[in-house]
Amino acid sequence: xxxRCLKDVKLWFLRxxxxxxxxxxxxxxxxxxxxxxxxVNDKGKELFLVKLRGSIRASYSLPRTVVQIFxxxxxxxxxxxxxxxxxxxxRQGGNGSLPVFCYTGELGRLPxxxxxxxxxxxxxxxxxxxxxxxxSGSRLLQFTISVLSAxxxxxxAAACCNFNYENRxxxxxxxxxxxxxxxxxxxxxxxxxxxxxKNMPDCEVELIRNWARSNVNAFDKSDRAKRQLEKALNxxxxxxxxxxxxDIAKVCDEIVRIAPxxxxxxxxxxxxxxxxxxxxxxxxxxxxxxxxxxxxDIDSEQFQIMTEKILPPRLYQEKDSKFILGLNSDMxxxxxxxxxxxxxxxxSARVTNxxxxxxxxxxxxxxxxxxxxxxxxx
Amino acid sequence: MxxxxxxxxxIAGIDLGTTFSSLAILNAVGKPEIVPNADGDxxxxxxxxxxxxxxxxxxVGLEALNCRYLNLDRSVRWVKRHMxxxxxxxxxDGREWTAVELSALILKxxxxxxxxxxxxxNDVIISVPAHFDEVRRKATMDAGTLAGLNVIGIINExxxxxxxxxxxxxxxxKVLVYDIGGGTxxxxxxxxxxxEMNIICSQGDHQLGxxxxxRKILEMLENEYKAKFGLQxxxxxxxxxxxxxxxxxxxxxxxxxxxxxxIIYGQAGSMKVEITRQMFEEAVxxxxxxxxxxxxxxxxxxxxxPSKIDKVLLVGGSSRMPVVRxxxxxxxxxxxxxxxxxxECVTMGAAVHAGLTKLRENxxxxxxxxxxxxxxxxxxxxxxxxxxxxxxxxxxxxxRRVIENRIILRKNTPLPCQVTKTFxxxxxxxxxxxxTITQGEDxxxxxxxxxxTHRLKLPPGRPAECPIKVTYSYDVNQRMHCYFEDxxxxxxxxxxxxxxxxxxxxxxxxxxxxxxxxxxxxx
Numbered sequence: 001x002x003x004r005c006l007k008d009v010k011l012w013f014l015r016x017x018x019x020x021x022x023x024x025x026x027x028x029x030x031x032x033x034x035x036x037x038x039x040v041n042d043k044g045k046e047l048f049l050v051k052l053r054g055s056i057r058a059s060y061s062l063p064r065t066v067v068q069i070f071x072x073x074x075x076x077x078x079x080x081x082x083x084x085x086x087x088x089x090x091r092q093g094g095n096g097s098l099p100v101f102c103y104t105g106e107l108g109r110l111p112x113x114x115x116x117x118x119x120x121x122x123x124x125x126x127x128x129x130x131x132x133x134x135x136s137g138s139r140l141l142q143f144t145i146s147v148l149s150a151x152x153x154x155x156x157a158a159a160c161c162n163f164n165y166e167n168r169x170x171x172x173x174x175x176x177x178x179x180x181x182x183x184x185x186x187x188x189x190x191x192x193x194x195x196x197x198k199n200m201p202d203c204e205v206e207l208i209r210n211w212a213r214s215n216v217n218a219f220d221k222s223d224r225a226k227r228q229l230e231k232a233l234n235x236x237x238x239x240x241x242x243x244x245x246x247d248i249a250k251v252c253d254e255i256v257r258i259a260p261x262x263x264x265x266x267x268x269x270x271x272x273x274x275x276x277x278x279x280x281x282x283x284x285x286x287x288x289x290x291x292x293x294x295x296x297d298i299d300s301e302q303f304q305i306m307t308e309k310i311l312p313p314r315l316y317q318e319k320d321s322k323f324i325l326g327l328n329s330d331m332x333x334x335x336x337x338x339x340x341x342x343x344x345x346x347x348s349a350r351v352t353n354x355x356x357x358x359x360x361x362x363x364x365x366x367x368x369x370x371x372x373x374x375x376x377x378x
Numbered sequence: 379m380x381x382x383x384x385x386x387x388x389i390a391g392i393d394l395g396t397t398f399s400s401l402a403i404l405n406a407v408g409k410p411e412i413v414p415n416a417d418g419d420x421x422x423x424x425x426x427x428x429x430x431x432x433x434x435x436x437x438v439g440l441e442a443l444n445c446r447y448l449n450l451d452r453s454v455r456w457v458k459r460h461m462x463x464x465x466x467x468x469x470x471d472g473r474e475w476t477a478v479e480l481s482a483l484i485l486k487x488x489x490x491x492x493x494x495x496x497x498x499x500n501d502v503i504i505s506v507p508a509h510f511d512e513v514r515r516k517a518t519m520d521a522g523t524l525a526g527l528n529v530i531g532i533i534n535e536x537x538x539x540x541x542x543x544x545x546x547x548x549x550x551x552k553v554l555v556y557d558i559g560g561g562t563x564x565x566x567x568x569x570x571x572x573x574e575m576n577i578i579c580s581q582g583d584h585q586l587g588x589x590x591x592x593r594k595i596l597e598m599l600e601n602e603y604k605a606k607f608g609l610q611x612x613x614x615x616x617x618x619x620x621x622x623x624x625x626x627x628x629x630x631x632x633x634x635x636x637x638x639x640x641i642i643y644g645q646a647g648s649m650k651v652e653i654t655r656q657m658f659e660e661a662v663x664x665x666x667x668x669x670x671x672x673x674x675x676x677x678x679x680x681x682x683x684p685s686k687i688d689k690v691l692l693v694g695g696s697s698r699m700p701v702v703r704x705x706x707x708x709x710x711x712x713x714x715x716x717x718x719x720x721x722e723c724v725t726m727g728a729a730v731h732a733g734l735t736k737l738r739e740n741x742x743x744x745x746x747x748x749x750x751x752x753x754x755x756x757x758x759x760x761x762x763x764x765x766x767x768x769x770x771x772x773x774x775x776x777x778r779r780v781i782e783n784r785i786i787l788r789k790n791t792p793l794p795c796q797v798t799k800t801f802x803x804x805x806x807x808x809x810x811x812x813x814t815i816t817q818g819e820d821x822x823x824x825x826x827x828x829x830x831t832h833r834l835k836l837p838p839g840r841p842a843e844c845p846i847k848v849t850y851s852y853d854v855n856q857r858m859h860c861y862f863e864d865x866x867x868x869x870x871x872x873x874x875x876x877x878x879x880x881x882x883x884x885x886x887x888x889x890x891x892x893x894x895x896x897x898x899x900x901x
Contacts, residue, residue, distance in 0.1 A: 308822075
C-alpha cells in the first residue's frame with residue numbers, strides 16, 4: 001500500500017496492527033512499559049534506544065519473537081498525528097510516495113511463558129537517519145512497540161511512549177513546501193535564460209509556461225489556482241520584456257538552499273531546453289548557462305554531459321571550435337593536446353551510435369577537434 | 379580437402395575493402411597466395427554496376443568502375459561505409475539493395491573468380507576494420523553468408539596485416555600497425571615475439587581514408603575553377619564521378635612527384651591547374667591532425683611512449699602518401715616499415731587466420747602441409763569495444779536514482795575473458811528485471827548502443843536490493859556470452875551473441891536470400 005495522505009496512514013496503521021484495535025495495545029501495555037533514550041554512537045550517529053520493562057505473557061511457551069516499532073509525530077496533538085517516513089525505503093521506491101517507517105527486529109526466544117523484564121532492556125536501536133519526520137524543530141514522537149510471535153505474527157505484548165526530539169533535518173512537509181517554492185524560482189530562472197539574449201521568443205516562453213502549468217502547484221487543480229498561475233506568468237513575462245532584471249545570484253542561492261539536491265540539475269536541464277527551443281543558441285546564452293551551473297552547484301562533468309545531450313554544436317550560432325571544445329587561452333599546448341585527445345577518445349566511441357543525430361554530432365565534434373589540434377597544437 | 383565433386387576445399391581470407399577487395403588462399407604448405415580475379419588483377423575494385431540493358435547481370439569490379447559514368451544512379455562504390463546502417467538503401471528497378479546485399483555481390487564476385495582456377499572456396503575469414511562494432515561485424519558476416527561462403531570468423535584488418543607480417547619476417551617488440559585504407563583508418567599496437575602476437579589495443583576512425591584525401595583535392599579543384607571563372611566546376615553527378623577519379627589520380631601523382639599539373643574542363647571553359655604537394659599537405663592537415671590524435675590516444679591506451687615502439691608497420695594504399703611517412707618518422711624517430719605489400723597484407727593475414735581457426739576448431743579437416751606451415755603461430759586478440767548494462771544506482775549527491783550505463787567488459791581486455799559484477803534490484807516487490815546489453819564507452823545511456831534487451835522474471839514478495847549476478851564473457855572466436863542470475867532464486871537468463879548466429883538476427887531471411895543470390899549472375 002502506498003501512503004499518500006494522513007487518511008491512508010491511519011488505515012495502514014490499523015491494518016498493520018492486525019488485532020484491529022488500538023485498545024488492544026493499551027490492554028497489553030498495562031503489563032509492559034517503554035521508554036526511549038537518545039544516544040550518539042562512536043561514529044557520531046544519533047540513535048534512539050528503545051527500552052522495555054515489565055512482563056511479557058505468551059499464550060504458549062517459548063515462542064520466537066520479534067519487536068515491531070511504529071513512530072508517529074504527535075506534535076500537533078494526538079488527534080492530528082502525522083506519520084514518520086522511512087528514509088531508506090523512500091530512496092528505493094523513488095516514485096514520489098513516502099513509505100511509512102516500521103522497525104522490525106529479532107527479539108529471540110522468550111525464556112518462559114511469562115517473561116519479566118525487571119530492568120529497562122534495550123530492544124531496538126533506531127538510527128535517526130533512517131526516519132524522516134514531517135517537520136524540522138522540536139517534535140513530539142510517539143513510539144508504539146509491539147512484541148510479536150515470529151511464527152504467526154500474533155501480538156504478545158505492546159507498549160507506547162512519547163519522546164521529545166529536536167529534529168535538525170528538513171521534514172517531508174518542509175521539503176514539499178521547499179519544492180513548491182523552488183518550482184516557482186525555476187520558472188523565474190527559466191525566464192531569465194529566455195531573456196538572456198535580450199529577446200524572449202514565443203517558443204521559449206511557451207515552453208516555460210507549459211512546464212509551469214504541469215509542475216507549479218501541481219496538487220491544486222482548481223480554476224482559481226490556474227488563473228493565479230497564468231496571471232503570475234503573464235506578469236513575469238511583461239516585466240522582463242519591459243527590461244526588468246532578475247537577480248540571478250539571489251534566485252540561485254535560494255534554490256541551492258531549499259531545493260533537494262537532484263532538483264538543481266532538473267532546473268538547469270529546463271534552462272538548457274529553453275535555450276534550445278528556438279533551434280539555435282548563441283555564445284552569450286551558453287555562457288549564461290555555464291554561470292547558472294556554477295551557481296546551482298552542478299559539477300562541470302554533469303554540465304558537460306547536459307551540453308552534449310541537449311545542445312549539440314550544430315545549434316551553435318558561432319562555430320568557434322575553441323569555445324565549443326572548452327579550450328581557453330590559459331591552457332599550455334600540452335594541456336590543450338591532452339584535452340583534445342580526451343575529447344577525441346570520448347567522441348570517437350560515439351561515432352557509431354545507432355541514433356543518427358548522435359552520429360552526426362560525433363562527426364561534427366571530431367572535425368572540430370581535428371581543426372583545433374591543427375590550429376593550437378604544433 | 380576434396381569435396382564430393384572432387385573440388386579442392388580451400389581455406390581463404392578476404393579483405394572486403396572500401397575501394398578494393400581481394401582474396402587469398404592457403405597453399406599446400408600453409409602460405410597465403412592472392413588469387414587473381416577474372417581480369418587477372420590481384421585487387422578487385424569494390425564497385426558495382428547494375429546494367430540497364432542487361433538487368434539479369436550485375437557487374438562487379440573493374441568493369442563496374444568503368445561503366446559507372448553511363449548511369450551513376452545504377453552504380454555503387456564505398457558501400458563499406460554504410461555497412462550496418464539500416465537506413466541505407468539503393469533502389470534499382472524497384473528493388474532495394476542494402477549494404478549487406480551489395481557487399482555480398484562483391485564477395486560473390488571474388489568467390490566465383492577464384493573458383494575458375496578450380497579452388498572451391500568454402501571456409502573463409504573476412505577482415506573488418508578494428509573499430510567496427512558488433513552490428514557492422516555481423517553485417518559483414520551476413521554478407522559472406524549471402525554470397526554462399528561459410529564465414530568461420532572475422533579478423534581485424536590491422537591484426538591480419540600484422541599476422542602476415544610476423545609470419546614472413548622476424549619481429550620482436552612493440553609493433554604499431556598503421557592501417558589507412560580507402561575509407562577507414564585503424565591503428566593497432568601489439569607485442570610481437572616472433573610468431574607469438576599479443577594485441578594490446580586498437581583505435582579506429584570509420585570516416586577517414588583515401589577517399590577523404592581525394593575529396594580535399596576535389597575541393598581544391600573546385601575552388602581554383604570558381605576563383606578563375608566564378609562558376610561551379612561540377613554541375614552533375616557524372617561530372618562529380620569523373621573529378622573524383624581525377625582527384626584520386628592527382629593524389630597518387632603527388633605521392634611520386636612534388637606537383638601535379640592537370641587541365642580541368644567546366645562549363646565556362648578549361649583551365650590548367652597545378653597542385654603541389656605542399657598545397658595538398660596543407661589541405662589535408664585537419665585529416666592528418668585527426669590521425670595524429672588517434673595515434674596518441676592508442677599510445678595512451680597502451681601506456682606506451684612513442685619511443686617504446688620498436689616498429690611501425692604501414693598497411694593500406696593510402697599509406698603511400700609521403701606526408702604519412704614523414705609524420706610517422708617525426709613522431710617515432712625512425713622510418714615506418716612497408717616491407718610487406720600494403721595492399722595485400724590484410725588479405726594474406728586473413729587467410730592465415732582462417733587456417734589457424736580451422737586448425738583450432740576442426741584440425742582433422744586441415745591438410746598436413748597447411749597445419750605444419752601454421753604451426754607455432756599464436757595470436758591473442760582483445761575485446762574491441764566495452765560492453766555493459768543499464769542500471770539505476772542511487773546517487774548520494776543528487777539524492778535519487780540515476781539511469782546509467784555500467785561497463786562490465788572493458789575494451790582492450792585480452793581474449794578469452796570473463797567478468798562478473800553484482801547489481802541489485804531497485805524496488806520492493808520487483809518481479810521483472812529489464813536487462814539491456816550495451817556496447818560503448820560512456821556512462822550516459824544515450825551515448826551507447828543497446829545491442830540486446832531481455833526480461834528476467836523474479837519471484838514476488840521480496841525486498842529491494844536483491845543481488846543479481848551479471849557475467850559477460852568473450853571467447854577467442856569473438857563470441858560474446860552474457861549470463862544474468864538472480865542469486866536468491868537461482869533464476870537465470872543467458873544471451874549469446876555469436877558471429878555466425880546472433881540470436882534471432884533474421885537467420886531464416888539470410889538463408890532465403892542466399893538461395894536468391896545463388897542464381898544471380900555476376901560478371
